[in-house]
Amino acid sequence: MKIKGLRWYIIALISLATVINYIDRSAINIMWPYIYKEFGITTADNKNALALITTFFMIAYALGQTFTGKLMDAVGTRLGMTISIIGWSVSIALHSFAKSLLSFNIFRFMLGFSEAGNWPGATKSNAEWFPVKERAIAQGIFGAGASLGSVISAPAIAFLYIVFGWKMTFVFIAGLGLIWVIPWLIINKATPDKHPWLTEKERNYILDVNTEAQTQVDEAPVLSWKELLKFRNTWGIIMARFFIDPVWWLFVTWLPTFLKEQFLFDIKQIGAFTWLPYLFAAIGSLLGGYHSSWQVKKGVNAVKARKNSVAIGCVFMLLSLLAIVYKLDDLKAEPGLAMVLIGLTLFGFQFLIGNLQTLPSDYFNGKNVGTVAGMGGTAAVVGTLLTTWLVPVMTKTSYVSFFVLAAVLVPITWICIKYITSKRTIHS
Incomplete structure (x- = not known):
């Protein structure tokens, strides 16, 4: 049996996994303003x-990004993604047994470590299944999954919470990941060079077997973390992720709390409003991937195309944040x-982040892509941890400093991409 366009089935499954990933991680943020009192936490201490809950998640997420990047390079994306999603599905189910802040922290740590594998796994899978000129589109589709997960999670979690309560909500969403594993293992039987369902035309298109670049990739060595850190491109990716990812996480973590405090929303209203900014984000993800891939097809160097798209995303983010x-x-x-302006911010973020996440596959060969992507993801988490603890202090009287912080991080990110990374594709 042969399936035309098999690579698009693979990226569709990756995107679906990302939707599930974001539904699972968003659940606590959506429900927290309405359940914290059940754990003896006062209103003054709830932020x-x-x-603290977010910190446990993010520390594990940072560790997981680095570890799972190596895991994906070692065992491949088929097994690596399976391990990751089973791990986070079990972890989110355990949330229903939380009795205290401590148990929540333990389960969030488990969730963060296992969910981290989705990103280096997706980046490596895209490098395996898509030629250079299509990788940003693939990354955009995958990135749209994060936004769509947030679009779906707000009304879905609100509904489940109202009807079944917070414990059963965690149980229901845990089942999604376990179901996902079935089509993943059936469809993703092997890498493109060995997959029995792949047509020869598509196989040759993906692998580009006649190019000198492919030969260089096949012969290139697997580099250690220490060796990869000798490249300025590695540092550029790490630093850019360190500064820009916290902006996304500021909204993922704190948007429901912001809406409750700023507009006195109840959970029904949060479910009705919170999805809108993430719809903007999903559109930004798809357009960002299309924009850079369109440039590559027109003959623009892949790295330059990614950087052009990053610049456009930064402009959208900065202007909308300053307006807020x-x-x-x-x-x-x-x-x-307010939701539209926040939506434009997240549109800009997703427009650029898929291109930023694609750079590891532009600068490095397939044997090191997952590792570099994981290192960038770890840096993103470290930056997010630092900003997470600033929010309760900054927002005691107003959210102005919250948005100022986000705005400041945007041009710093562009400086990292513009002046630290190189202009040309390099296979190490």
Whole structure:
């Protein structure tokens, strides 16, 4: 049996895994403003408690990014992604047994470590299944999964919470990942060079077997973390992820709390409003991938195309964040406009992040892509941890500093990409 366009089935499954990933991780942030009192936590301490829960998740996520990057390079994406999603499905189910803040922290740590594998796994899978000119599109589809997961999670989690309560909500969403494993193992039987369902035309298109570059990739050595850190491109990716990813996580973690405090939303209203910014983000992810891939097809160097798209995303983010800072007090009476401006911020983020996440596959060969992607993911988590603990302090009286912080991080990211990474594709 042969399947035309098999690579698109693979990326569809990767994107679906990312949807599930974000539903699972978002659940606690959506429900937290309404369940924290069940654990004896006061209103005054609830932000610090959420910051602590997020910290346990992010520390594990940082460790997991680095470890699972190596795991994907060692065992391949088929087995690596299977291990990852089973791990996080079990972890999210265990949340239903939480009795205290401590047990929540333990289960969040488990979730963070296992969920981390989705990103280096997806980046490596895209490098395996897509030629250079299509990788940003593939990364955009995968990235859209994160946004779609957030679009779906807000109304879905709100509904499940209202009907079944928070414990059964965790149980229901845990089943999604376990179901996903079945089609993944059936369809993703092997890598493109060995997959029995792949047509020869598509196999040759993916592998580009006649190019000198492919020969260089096949012969290139597997590098250690220490060796990879000798490249300025590695540092550029690490630093850019360190500065830009916290902006996304500021909203993923704190948007429901912001809406409750700024607009006095109940959980039904959060379910009704919170999905909108992530719809913008999903569109940004797809357009960002299309934009750079379109440039590559027109003959633009792949790295330059990615950087051009990163620049456009930064512009959207910076302008929308500055608008929020300027109009924040007025926005208290206009929650719809606030959601649109936040949506434009997340549109810009997703427009650029898929291209930033594609750079490891542009700069390095397939044997090192997962590792570099994991290192970048680890840096992203470290940056997020630092900003997470700033939020309870910064937002005691106003959220202005929250948005100012996000705005400051954007141009710093562009400087890292513009002046630290090189201009040309390099296979190490």
